[in-house]
Amino acid sequence: MFNFHQDHKKLVLTSFIVFAGLSTLIAVMPAYHMQETKPLPAMQGLTEQEKNGLHIYVQENCVACHTQQVRNIEMDNTWGERPSMPSDYYFSKKRLDVWRQSPSLLGSERTGPDLTNIAKRQPGKEWHLMHFYNPRIVVEESIMPGYPWLFEEKNEKEVAETDVVVPIPAQLLKDQHNKVVATQNVLDLIAYLQSLKQAPLPGNGAPEFIPSAKKKEITTASTPADVTVTATATGPDGAKIYMNTCAACHQRDGKGLAGAFPSLAGSTIVNDNNHETQIKIILQGYDARAEYGVMTGFADQLNDEEITAVANHERTNWGNKGSVITAEEVKKIRESLKKLSQ
Amino acid sequence: MMKKKLPQFQTFLSLNSLLTFIFTASGIGATIFAQSQPNPSTKDWAMSPGIIGTLILILIVALVAIMILVVRISAYLESLKKRSILRKKIEFSEELIGLDEAGIDNILEKRKAALNYRLAGSELGSEQQATDNKGIIAKVTHDPHNPMVDEKKKSPLNLETPEPLKTLVIWYLGAAVFWLVFGTLVGQYVGMKFVWPEMDSVSWLSFGRLRPVHTNTVFWGWASMAMIGLGYFVVARTSNTTIHSYKWGWTAWVLINLSVVVGNLFLMNGLNNGGGEYREYIWPVALLFALGLIYTFLNFYKTIANRCISEIYISNWYLLGGLIWTITLATIGYLPNFQNGLGETVIQGYYMHQGVGMWFMTYTLGLVYYYLPSSLNKPIYSYSLGVLAFWTQMFFYTLIGTHHFVFSPLPWWLQTIAIVFSAGMFIPVVAGSTNFYMTMRGSWNEISKSYILPFFLVGVVFYFVGSTQGSFQAFRFTNYVWHFTDFNVAHSHMTMYGIITFFLWACIYAILPKITGKEPRQLAVGVHFWLAFVGLFAYMISLMAGGTLKGLNWIEGDPFINSVILMQPFWLWRAIGGSLMFLSHLVFAYNFYVMIKKESSSTVSPTNELQPVNA
CATH class of the missing domain: 1.10.760.10 (Cytochrome c-like domain)
Incomplete structure (x- = not known):
């Protein structure tokens, strides 16, 4: 019946059906299931400006170096107060337009810091503006690219009152009399970053981090004396x-x-x-x-x-x-x- | 921080401690049990099965490299020895000439009696000139081109190939070579940006935009084009028939090249699909590629359906399977209905893993099942093992995509399945590599005589090492240390370069001379091989070591920027390894040119070369 060695039709059809079946079970159905997620009550949709910022985020492919997922292990506690949940992505991971699908925000490389909670960690607009123009102005060892095309260099006289001027060190400019002015795109991008913070959970239902082994040692210490010793040793x-x-x-x-x-x-x-x-x-x-x-x-x-x-x-x-x-x-x-x- | 970690790392690297690890009670069984606890202590990170396994695997590669080197050196030493014996003989005869007459007389007197007896002189032959009437001797020389290494065997006589098939294969391979050089040039440039982030400030050349240009070009441009081109030859040859439609072949050629050109322009212009790895091309571009695959599939299918033998050769299983699976995969990857929210993430894990596993790996294995035995001039060791590997590849590989998202907000059960079946991948990998190994067994001496086999050997070794290492990497503990670090990048180069690219080179060197009748210069092939191999090794080791230190640094809770500073020397070494790899591709492109150029005198023509040699 299954003479695959001689029957090319059966061979191809079988491998196609089994593969498609497995794919449905392992990918398509779970994917459908994940779509049923609802947002947290405290979450708000993206504003038009933030949405455009997200488009710039995708355009420059920030995903290549920045993750947006706090894993449920304690080492990721640095990046958020709680592990990320499917609901967190309700508003940001929607199809962008006819041409582009839902952005791959979770990422797979952490060449730069995770951005889940960047709005809390770095709320200052000025910092972001300088950092986007050239990251090494603010973080000397950074290897992130600068994005000068998100800025305009204008002569002092042409700067309008509504323009956002960025205090870039003069030696980085082509002309000493020029000023660096932020474009709407970079302002939108920053608005998007400033929207990135973990929404609080209603009640006490927060999922916990899988603790690291170090912590566990402290809780299982037998005598109270031990506890104080470890506690002072691991003080902030x-x-x-x-x-x-x-x-x-x-x-x-x-x-x-x-x-x-x-x-x-x-x-x-x-x-x-x-x-x-x-x-x-x-x-x-x-x-x-x-x-x-x-x-x-x-x-x-x-x-x-x-x-x-x-x-x-x-x-x-x-x-x-x-x-x-x-x-x-x-x-x-x-x-x-x-x-x-x- | 670095100072604190480095000594630990060095001790850990030493062979001694490695051996201790292997023999300690915490063997594989105990440690596999250990990784079911999700909160391991990082104090004993070096004892983790994934890390030990990976180290052992890398050691295997190093050993094979040393083995090849030793074989080569011993062949060279052998030739040196022969030469020194010859030299001694000459010295001896010169010494005789230098003797004075009395001395000579004395010796001659002594020998006179012994020499009294004489043969007639024709017992062992005749006075006729030696002739080679049957054309067995191809070349006699006492003056080899290159005294440093063994001269390699020439490719056997041309295979009769229909002219249109020949042209089609050459054009596919030509496009592939172009994309290899272009794609790795971009890769090298992007790698250098880690060391010199201010190399340029042009939007089209920024890191985020160029990185997918590198990956997509080498995937869909280089590897895919080379695979399809090589596949056309296999399908026609093993079905003992002609290709169903050359026109479809050309249509697919145009479609796929067009998708890479347009897709790259879009990426550099900032138009990408959302940043999911390997599906950065937007759907209209991906559709061009998918259409190319559909044309190819139909063409292969119809050709195989028209075969003049009853059995479907095992290679064709893999080629047809790889094509139909990839078409399915591309469809699922781009259908919009289930990709909002984390639905996209589930599909992303599935897609990026299957893109590698069902397309590049499956299809290339199919090519190896033909080109390896045919260049050894013997049958594949076991047909059944090939069949077992085929079905298990389909079954296990399909289920493990989510191992790219361990500890993520994706369902825990999905992650667990992925990890369990990642371990299941041992079955197809062991079946496949055993099959290739057993096929090569008994022909080891061929390695020093062939310029094709070293490429196959490296491919086979990396097939075992790279795939097994990938399974280890899926374990939860190894995810603690390695996930999100540069280790991932090392792994993907180990597989896409060490396995796929080396296999493709082997196949190209195996087939092109046979259909064009022109061989590359052996020295140039050797240079290509060693530059690529050493470059890959430097690339891999630097990112693996750096990635491990980075992961440990994160677990330690150090400020993030310290892990960037820590990586600097490793990134520099990566760029150096990358440069060697890129150089090797230039040499390869030259070799390709030599193999296909129209007018050439390097053709083997027996009448010209057979000249009497006066020794």
């Missing part, structure tokens, strides 16, 4: 938090970038023996000086211990000699701010 590392949250703008060496982000090295606020201003800025953000970009607050992202660690890191490095602060102080100021806003 100020240098690490600084590198992850602050260095993108204030730079690795704490010197900031002239015309964009203020220096922390030698800063009067950081060296001040009154700790209040520094703690407040970290918690609330800062927008008091027109010559610098806007800083957002980190009250939601960092806990008291982490803020203490990072503030002390700033106070004891790059020649700074500020007095050390304690988590108690941070806690107090956080509470007073809370009261104030009520």
Whole structure:
């Protein structure tokens, strides 16, 4: 009956039917099933501007280097508060137009950072503008390409009032009298990035990360004494938090970038023996000086211990000699701010 | 961070510790059990079965390379030895000439008695001149072209090939060679951007846009065109008939080339399908390619249906299977109905994996089932193993696409199936590579005499190593360390280059001289082989080592930018390996030109070469 060796019809037909059947089971049906996903209640659809930003994201194929998935393993906790869920992609992964399908946002290479929560991690528009023009202005070691074609170089006199001027160092320009102006495309792209943050889950139903083995050791420690020892040993590392949250703008060496982000090295606020201003800025953000970009607050992202660690890191490095602060102080100021806003 | 990790890495690389790993109690059984726990400790990362397995596999490749080298060197040493014996003889006779007369007399006196007895002089032959009446001796020389390595065997006499088939195959291969050079030039450029990100600031040449140009060109331009061209010869030859329609062959040639040209222009212009790997071409462009495949499939099918022998040769199973599966795959990959939300992600895993497995791998195996035995001039070891590999390839390969999305928000059961059946891939891989190995067995000495077989050998070894390593990589622990890192890139070059490209080169060198009657220069083939092989090795090892360190760095929770800094030297080595690979392609293009150029004097013509040699 199955004489495949001599019957080409049977051979081809069998291999086609079995393959198509398996494909339906393993790909087409699960795919249909995944489409039934509904968005989370807190999620909002993309605005027209964000949608155009997503198109630019696809056009420049950012997917080649940036993932948008927080895997359910603890090492990915850096990129989001919870593992990604199918609902997260409800609005962003829709067919783009007649020619192009739903974008492959999850990605397969993490040559650059994951962008699931980039809006929380890097809320500043100024930073993004400089970074898109040439990433090495703000992150010296970056290997990301610059996107100068998303900007226009204009003569000072031609700059209109509505134009968004980007403070690019003069040596990178063709003509010293030129100004770099952002195009609508790059503004849309940034708007899209600023929409990328994980929506909160209703109730306590958040899926958990598969914990790393290290954590497990701590919870299974037999005596309470052990617990305290491990806990202090693994207390928040100020240098690490600084590198992850602050260095993108204030730079690795704490010197900031002239015309964009203020220096922390030698800063009067950081060296001040009154700790209040520094703690407040970290918690609330800062927008008091027109010559610098806007800083957002980190009250939601960092806990008291982490803020203490990072503030002390700033106070004891790059020649700074500020007095050390304690988590108690941070806690107090956080509470007073809370009261104030009520 | 780097300083902390590097010593650990070096210790781990040492052969000693490797052997210890193999013999420790945590053998494969225990460790497979261990990876069902989803939260491994990274302290013992080097003990993970996937990582140990991969290291052993790389070691196998290194050993084979050393083996080839040793065979070559020993052949060379042998020739040196012979020459030194000859030299000694000459020295001896010169010494005799130099003796004074009294000395000579003395010796002659001593020998006189012994020499009294004389043969008539014609016992072992006659005084006739040696002649070769039957044309057995092709060439006699005491002055080889290249004293460094063994002279390789010439290709046997031409195969009779219908002129239109010959032209078709040459044009397919010609287009393939062009796309190989272009595609890898782009690849090399993109690789250099990791080291010098500011090489240009032109939108059409930016990394994001060029990367898919590289992958799609080498996939659909180089490999696919070469595969189809080589397939035309196999189908006609093994069916003992002529191709159903040359016109369809040409139509497909135009369609596929057109899709690569238009698709690349679109990509560079910023028009892509959404960034899913290997389906970056938008659907109208992909449709051109799919139509090309449909023409090819119908043409092959009708030719095989018209065969003049009752059995369908095993190669044709793979060729027809590869074509019909890929047509199905392209249809599913581009149908819009189920691709919103994570539906697209399920299809992406399925599509990118099957694109490699059902098209490149299946089809190329079919080519090897013909070209390997025919260049060894013996039958394939086992027909049944080939059949087993065919069905298991279809069954297991189809189910494992989601292993590209382990720990992602895709359903856990889908991920588990993918991991389990990835391990199942051992069956077709072992069946296939055993078959090729057993076919080659007993002909090892041919390796030093042939310029084709080293390519086959590397392909076979990488088929086993690359595929098995891929299965290891699907395990959950190895995903912790390697996923999202440059290790993936190393793996894909190990397979698409180490397996597919080396096999295709072997097939091209095997068949072209036979249908055009012109052979490439052997030294140039050797240069091609070694540049490509060494380049691939440098490329692979640097990205594997760097990728591992990067993954460990991420698990450690270091700031992300540190992993970028850590990769810098590895990216440089990758670019160096890539340059060697690209250079080898230029040499290959030259060899191709030599094999097809119209007027040539390198044709083997027995009458010219057979001249008496006065030794």
